[in-house]
Structure formats: structure tokens, C-alpha cells
Amino acid sequence: MGYYTPDFGGLSGRFVYALGEASDSNASNNAVAMLYLDKGPLTASVAFQRTRTGPAITKASWAQSVLAAGVAYDISVAKLFLQYDGTRTSGVSLSTDTVQLGATIPMLSGKFMLSVVQTSIRAANQPDIRRRDAGIGYLYAFSRRTDAYATSLYDKLSDRGSGFTTAIGLRHKF
Structure with missing residues (x-):
């Protein structure tokens, strides 16, 4: 209810x-x-x-x-974002904290999107894990329901290395 x-x-x-x-x-x-x-x-x-x-x-x-x-x-020339998410699981001593900063900037009939995020994972009797990401993208709307995008993401997971991902696509919302 x-x-x-x-x-x-x-x-x-x-x-x-x-x-x-x-x-x-x-x-x-x-x-x-x-x-x-x-x-x-x-x-x-x-x-x-x-x-x-x-x-x-x-x-x-x-x-x-x-x-x-x-x-x-x-702020007209950009839209700024700040977000926090935290979880706590009882009994198993598991917690996560995620903080994200981002912005969208209107440009050339579309908008640039920028974001950085960090997640910390803590569990009893295990080393802490940190994930850090940075992303950039561009979104161009053909209509209210159809757009094209191009994005790139850098991802770093504690001491386990890093990766780089790029995507392009066309999206239609039903």
C-alpha cells in the first residue's frame, strides 16, 4: 500500500x-x-x-x-548533478557508498554528458573495493522519441586494472 x-x-x-x-x-x-x-x-x-x-x-x-x-x-549553460547512494546489509557487515558528479551541456542541437563516480564496497574480513569511473558522451535528439548517442567510459577497479569502453547507437523509445 x-x-x-x-x-x-x-x-x-x-x-x-x-x-x-x-x-x-x-x-x-x-x-x-x-x-x-x-x-x-x-x-x-x-x-x-x-x-x-x-x-x-x-x-x-x-x-x-x-x-x-x-x-x-x-544554470542555463549546463545542468549540474550530484548523487549519493548508500546501502547497509545487517548480519553480514556489508556496506556500499557511491557518489556521482555529473553535468549535461547543451551544444550543437544536442547535449554533452559528463560524469565521474566512485563506489566503495566494505565487507567484514575482506579488503575494501573501490571502483572509479569517468564518462563522456554526446546525445542528439532527432525527435522526442528517437536519438543517437556516442559515449566513452573509463573504469578502474581497485588494484585489478582498468578498462575503456566506447559505444555508439540509435535509440527509439516506445
Whole structure:
């Protein structure tokens, strides 16, 4: 069951609660709460989710919590993005933290897209893992539903080496 609040000057909330699948226990209930702001050039959201049943939950764990927050600001010549995602899994001492910075810059009837991201993964009795990525791309819209793109990504995983990927394509949205 869920509830979406009315829009209060660009601010709204969403709340969802999923009943557990066991009739004699609430130990498998899942819940989400989110606040969303869309006011002029500023867009922001923050969400918290607690999951007690699902693919990421094993017998060694009883819950996973996720915090996601993001903000975007349009300064006319570019739209700037900042995002954070963090997970904590109980019982197995596993956590992740991801921070991303990005921008889209309108240019030549399309837009350039730039992004850098870092993810840290920490697990009990294991070395920390860090993944760092940097991407650049260009998106050209032929219409509201069809566009062409070209992207490149540099990916570095802790001490396990790095890679470089390039893609071009045509996308049609149905």
C-alpha cells in the first residue's frame, strides 16, 4: 500500500509499505519513504528504503537499508548533478557508498554528458573495493522519441586494472 502526498509548492512525498508474506510475523515487511522537490531550476530527492525480504537478503542477514539522495540544478549553460547512494546489509557487515558528479551541456542541437563516480564496497574480513569511473558522451535528439548517442567510459577497479569502453547507437523509445 502506498500514499503520495499532494504537491506543496514543488515539494511532495511518497510512502510505500509492503506487508510481509507470513501471516504470523511482520519480520518481512518492506518500507520506502521519499521526498521530492521540483522548483524552477532545482530538482532534489531523498529516499530511504528498508527491505526485509528480497534477492539481496540472505539467511545470514535480516534487513537491508538504502539511502539515496540527489540534486540537480540548471544554470542555463549546463545542468549540474550530484548523487549519493548508500546501502547497509545487517548480519553480514556489508556496506556500499557511491557518489556521482555529473553535468549535461547543451551544444550543437544536442547535449554533452559528463560524469565521474566512485563506489566503495566494505565487507567484514575482506579488503575494501573501490571502483572509479569517468564518462563522456554526446546525445542528439532527432525527435522526442528517437536519438543517437556516442559515449566513452573509463573504469578502474581497485588494484585489478582498468578498462575503456566506447559505444555508439540509435535509440527509439516506445
